[in-house]
Amino acid sequence: MVKARKYVVKKHFEGLPKREDFDIVEYELPPLKNGEILVKVEWVSVDPYLRAYNSRFPVPYDQFGFQVGIVEDSKDPRYPVGTRVVSHKGWCDYCIINTTDTSVEPAEIPHKLPNLKGLSNSLGVGAVGMPGCTAYFGFLELCQPKAGETVVVSGAAGAVGSLVGQIAKIKGCKVIGFAGSDDKLKWLEEIGFDKAINYKTADIAKALKEAAPNGVDCYFDNVGGELSSVIINQMNEFGRVSVCGAISSYNDAELPKSTILQPALVSKQLKIEGFIVWRWYSRHSEAFAEITKWILSGELKPREHITEGFENMVDAFVGMLKGDNYGKAVVKL
């Protein structure tokens, strides 16, 4: 018998999540049935959607989320012992996965870790996982950037934003990022952003006008709210906005108000489109291959913010929501 631990959300979050909103439950896993694998979890992802989706589920519920793990026992010959898998079994240290269950959402179907050619397996929940696909498809498909254009990214120092900015540079664009600390700005400029602006301290409209005197062609929006309204109001004719997330409001019980966008949308003939990354599920391996190639060639430098220890999952999660992370926030078990 294998003993497992998992986090259960016992209370809906109010504002930032707290340790008291969770229980850690210990239990014994049953013997494997045909079509099942036993996975020892090695890396767990903490992501903003875990906060955004909290009110959708009645409590108590098992905390969901992505992880990378190693198959320790198998009743599916396609997943022999020692295979590394990416799955969506949440914050647990061991789990049983039914590899033949087709009733789950695409996100929840386990897949073998792509060939990372010696890079860290943790990238399977980061640059070569869901956040990587989000950056790759959400930016390239919806913004259709052209070399020489000016691209703005909010949430620029996070998992998705830092990849979008670097992909935009690879595509020959001028890139401006918004992030929440001066130290993050330094890092963004080190990895190739042409200009980074602290949205907490700068006069945003003025700083953007100075950084992008010819206006903004593409905006990759991770945060929403007033910051996005200011950026969208400085866009050029036929500009494109890819709306990825709205983290500025995830901890609010009611949606905040921000400046009306319609005058800019109409007069500049802007295209604004939201997306969910699973739209491109069938093409994920394309993004994995391209991003791995860019990392290996040194054109793209993914950064990870690693917290150690199963006991520290909540701190890692809250830290990410508060902006502690540079790049992808992950927990190493």
Ligand code: NDP
């Ligand atoms: P990040 O790694 O970017 O972490 C979250 C970051 O958000 C923090 O580091 C913090 O950075 C920033 N932040 C927190 N509060 C605010 C605020 N009030 N205003 C502005 N920034 C804030 O997370 P991800 O890269 O994983 O996710 C980025 C966005 O992409 C999220 O909105 C997420 O929901 C979305 N997403 C959407 C997907 C889709 O399919 N549409 C898929 C994956 C992610 P700072 O210090 O700069 O404030």
